[in-house]
Amino acid sequence: MKKAIATLVSSVLITCVCANVTAKDRYPERDITNVVVWSAGGGTDVINRMITSEMSPHLDVNINVTNRPGGVAGSLGMSYVHKLKPDGYTLVGLSESVVASAVQGGWKQRMDVWHPFIVGGSPDLISVSSNSKFNTLEDVINAVKANPKSVKASAGGAGSIHHLNLLALANGTEVEFNYIPYPGSAPAQTAVLTGEVDLVITSLAEQQQLIKGGQLKPLAMLVANAQTLEGVDTIPSAFDSFPQLQKHLPIMQAIGFAIKSDAPDSVKNKLTMAFQKAIASEKLRTWAKDNYYVLSGLSGQSASNEFAFLESLFSWTLQDLGATKISPKALGIPKPADLQMN
Amino acid sequence: MxxxxxxxxxxxxxxxxxxxxxxxxxxxxxxxxxxxxxxxxxxxxxxxxxxxxxxxxxxxxxxxxxxxxxxxxxxxxxxHKEIPVVRASQASRWRFVLLVSLISGMVFSWVPLIDFAISSFTFLFLFILAFYSDSPALQHKVLTIWTSVSLILLVLYQTSALSEGGRNLLDWGALLFAALMVGFFRQWAINLDCFTKWKTSVKTALIVTLVVCPIFRLGMLVPLPTEGIVIEKMVDAKYLIRDMWRGN
Amino acid sequence: MDILSSFYVFGGTLASLLSSPINILILVGASFFGIIFGALPGLTATLGVALLTTLTYGMDVNTALIALLGLYVGAIYGGSYPSILINIPGTAAAAATALDGYPLACKGQGGRALGLTTTASLIGTLMGILVLVMAAPWVAKMALQFTSFEFFLLALFGILISGTLTSSDLVIKGWIAGLIGLAIATIGRDPLQFFPRFTFDLPDLDQGLEVVPVLIGAFGIPQVINALRNKESLGAMQDFGRIMPEWSTLFKNRKNITRSSMIGIGIGAVPGIGEDIAGWVSYGAAKNTSKHPETFGSGEPEGIIASETANNACIGGALIPLLTLGIPGSPPAAMLLGALMLHGITPGPMIVVQDPGFLIEVTAILVLCSVAMWFNGMFLAKQVVKVLSIPAPIFLPVVTLMCVLGSYALGLNVFNLYMMVLIGVVAYFLAQMQYPISPLVIGVILGPMADENLRRALMVSEGSLLPFIERPVSILLLLVIALILISKTPLNQKLKDLFFHSFKRLKSK
The missing domain is CATH 1.20.20 (F1FO ATP Synthase)
Structure with missing residues (x-):
């Protein structure tokens, strides 16, 4: 026993000394960790597990996914990764909603500390229960116009992308819904099924099974294009009947991951290469199509621009709702209208 | 009652x-x-x-x-004014203070600052020795030393933002402290005639640390609270072994 | 699909799965690791499934399901080990098991308690599966009767149970402990409007206190301090007790088992809540309907059978809304949903149409998993009891280290450790003053649910309380709550005494 321990200890020591000698020459030489800021099993989590599994063969290392949810809009996970060295060995898995973290007092950084890679997102749509009296979006809008705040609407949590879509719909059609918040998309959809609320706005990926199964009746897509869904009539775009919505919509999900923007360029290039290959892979494309995700594949400057836009939009919308702790002005976040796309 | x-x-x-x-x-x-x-x-x-x-x-x-x-x-x-109030015995109260000091010192001072392998070994060694030896003399020594070191670490943690070099230095200091503790307590244990208990304490602390750290860090991919000179080397060793395995 | 072809698919799946030695190896391994995961304080089924998900990426769906479900079933069962042996629940789901399991272990019947737990878990899982196959659409429909009103009443029901887990001293201490738990639960951003409550501008408090560190702090720290301070040894070791199933005890408990399974399945099927609550509710129900409630808490086998049957029956229940509606019934089921999506399967109402055999395949896999859990459990229980022969001063420091790691592992946040120690020391003092600790933990688990749903319910009804007495499920829950309240008030006892007294007097005349 003693001998065994001695051998073990000495061998560990030797390997340690040797390990010190191997210089940090080429990235990546050890496993990468992707810290997802939302809890396990959610959309951001699944997409991050998917993309990293597809990326890892191109980088020749494992990419381990861990979850570090909590704080305000994912602030715990973001602060955790932000504190680490910018060596590219820790990614942060995030989605569009994290941009509101700063104005809500979650952390003190803006989104420009990240170098994002956007995998994509699923378009939002408005649906009602299959036994609802509403058959078109016009029905709903007319009912609300006739009787303000009579229609109960759920759209995930307060300040989520679905909530922002609901607000944009309300602004564009000049009506006011009675918004009932739920802690996530799944409970919001369940609330329509149980009849607790009248309509729900969440993403197509989250609703598709319930729509195909005849539990939910889709009214309109909140993007410019109509959507075909097997076994169901084509879902029209809300812009067809309410063209003025184009001023406020679409607001698309942006799910992906990021590294710190001060990471070396060689690391960024290596990751971008693997990311593009993964996005192009057959498996990811089929999966995205089957689950109604629209792949974006943005990286570099265009991805940063996208996040800057989302940050501005979320921050100022929440400011208008009076739900911010720190004003976007104090953080130096420009208004959406003043945003310079560089 | x-x-x-x-x-x-x-x-x-x-x-x-x-x-x-x-x-x-x-x-x-x-x-x-x-x-x-x-x-x-x-x-x-x-x-x-x-x-x-x-x-x-x-x-x-x-x-x-x-x-x-x-x-x-x-x-x-x-x-019931007439019933006298009995107090807990002095020894039991000391043990309570020692337990709280051990646990909170570990959590508030050691874990956020010192490499997890070093802190868990030191913690386990002193904790086990103090209670397994069941000797008030050793318990008092553990209490004094552990509490003062933990307090110093706590003050250090609260007052200064340590650079990476500083943290490494601190890890080496903690390692030295652990070694010194093992040495000093050996002598004290021999004086108190509980050398075998000292041996068991060192063995248990070492084995548990050597088993738990790799299992959590490498097996379950749980990043440990502080990864300093020992855990980082352990992770490096994993890749070295992997590279040897792969044959490059 | 008719029953005959269902059986055909079932048998076929079983045969094809069992014919591959790799599958069997994965099954046994996953179940084994699940049990270990559940047994280590703080490592939950959710974390285990999350960890395994990435590993199963390259496997085919059935193999992946074997691994994931095997771990899930094992982890829910494994939580009972530390509950029984050292009075520190490995998972929140097994917390109710500690109430009677630990006293049994103290009496030297640790082996018996583990044996009963193992078989009760097996029966619970199988009952859950049975209902999953026979009545999934019907149960899913029932689960959709739960709106915010019912959720609030369910939470209230759970909280009231804490009143029945009374202190050996004053009854009011149970209530105070529960209220302290509820008060702790209000810390953090409120779930509806995100308004920071009692956060004292600490960013770490924004998300509120996590259940796992609170659980470990409340049960683990007082246990360690108590045993070492008073030089107590852990559970008695002189007698392992019998580990193989005791058919006579189980037969005596047939009503208890049926009721507990139904409670477990029902709670599992209601979206968003799961094993954590099922064990408590079932324990409370067993105690309240028992002819001798006073024996609960001092080593009553009925108690551990109730909680363990229910938390394992929850698995089948939680899969019902997952597979029929795509809504996960419990937190680990939510992780399972993610894992399934990674394999290109989106559970939901369409799955019956697109892949009619899928439900039966899952059932077959679950049966295999529960059997593997039973065998592993029978093997492990004997070994695990032996840890009690390690002297407490060596064992408990190691347990403390595991508590530290377990509180850290799920949230990866050192702040959780601070909370664990603070809660632990407070819980120790409360326990010294004869406060029961379980109500505190129930309060922390159910507080957010009660708060959120009460306010949302009132938001939906615009401040009216009428829906509480207009909805059928809600009325039923109200009735049960009223019954508990009436049976607990001193007034009731006096009335009863008065009644029996006059009755006796009449008789004697």
């Missing part, structure tokens, strides 16, 4: 009841400042929507319970 124990319990109840009453009053006071009527986060507030509803409800019931407890305790103490 014996009346002697009961009177101690009721006296403690009175103190606890006062704490409960104060805390619940503070809770109600604080809740009153939550948004009650205006709109917040796009939701029009009414009394039934307000974030203050539930805390006020809970705190009010807690307040009633606290007052009830207070009166029950007072009535009992008044009725």
């Amino acid at each position: 014996q009346p002697e124990q009961l009177i101690v319990l009721r006296r403690a109840d009175i103190k606890a009841a006062i704490v409960i009453i104060i805390v619940s009053l503070l809770m109600i006071f604080e809740s009153a400042s939550f948004p009650l009527t205006d709109s917040y986060a796009g939701i029009q507030n009414a009394w039934y929507v307000s974030p203050a509803l539930f805390p006020i409800l809970i705190a009010s019931i807690l307040l009633i319970c606290g007052v009830t407890l207070l009166f029950k305790g007072l009535a009992f103490v008044r009725a």
